[in-house]
Amino acid sequence: MEPQPEHTEPVDDADTDPWHRTAERQQARQPRVYVTDLASTERGIDHGLWVDANQSADDIAADIDAMLASSPVPGAKLWVVRATEDFDDIDLSTVSTSAAIAELAQGLVRHGRAFTAWVRHIDHDYTRLADFPSEYVGSYQSPEAWAWSLAESLGWHQELDRRITDTLIRPYVTLDYAAIAQDASASWHVLRDPDGTVHVFTR
Structure with a gap:
């Protein structure tokens, strides 16, 4: 399975995203x-x-x-x-x-930390720093949050609504986001922070 998400950094969207996709909130850095x-x-x-x-x-x-x-x-x-x-x-x-x-x-x-993850991923090969913008997909609170965003970009939630029209059943039917993240990680580099945040890059 090789789904292709939009190649943009996610932003906080709590009204529509139950996983609260998030770009990193951080204090100003002074390196x-x-x-x-x-x-x-x-x-x-x-x-x-x-x-x-x-x-x-x-x-x-x-x-x-x-x-x-x-x-x-x-x-x-x-x-x-x-x-x-x-x-x-x-x-x-x-x-x-x-x-x-x-x-x-x-x-x-x-x-922020997405760039730190990238530097470590490229094993401090500073000739590849300029590749960050083109390879960075986004940062998410968890692998499941990334999978939710991926499913949304592919229209899978809308497809569930179309296929399951019974309003009593539909609220209890959801996708296996952990499985989606596991399968999709074969097509992307998924780098995890100690707090569970994941930073996703193209392969």
Whole structure:
């Protein structure tokens, strides 16, 4: 079974959706990185700067250049991310460009835990970050909530109404959303958060 849902992020719609499809509600993120000067580190000196990551790559690069220019080691040019804040524990230790830092931070600010799930899914292959918008289907409170949305987009609820016209029986007839989610997961990447939220991506 390979049903094709609409390729959009779901929004809260409690009046029509008993599963309450949901886009993530979250506090505003303020991702930062602590960037240090490698030349100083090699000499046992902690010389670094906390940099606002949610800004342009050029602005991040300017902050890093200013940190390097103030290094106690003349001519310092190399830097590394030593610590992060508000990055959902995403490992930035191998990131070596301001562009990657900016893209990660902006993705987290815009998309929250769905973007975090994507980064982990692609195994921190930062060359694939730009694929997120085209592959992201949506975030849902549970696999069953996703299955409800999928069935709705395919017209299965309307089909039940058409086939079962007895008004006494119809309220008790429903779809097996757990089974739908299990079968449909063969056609999508379904990534689960510890709280049960699932983030769905195309394969």
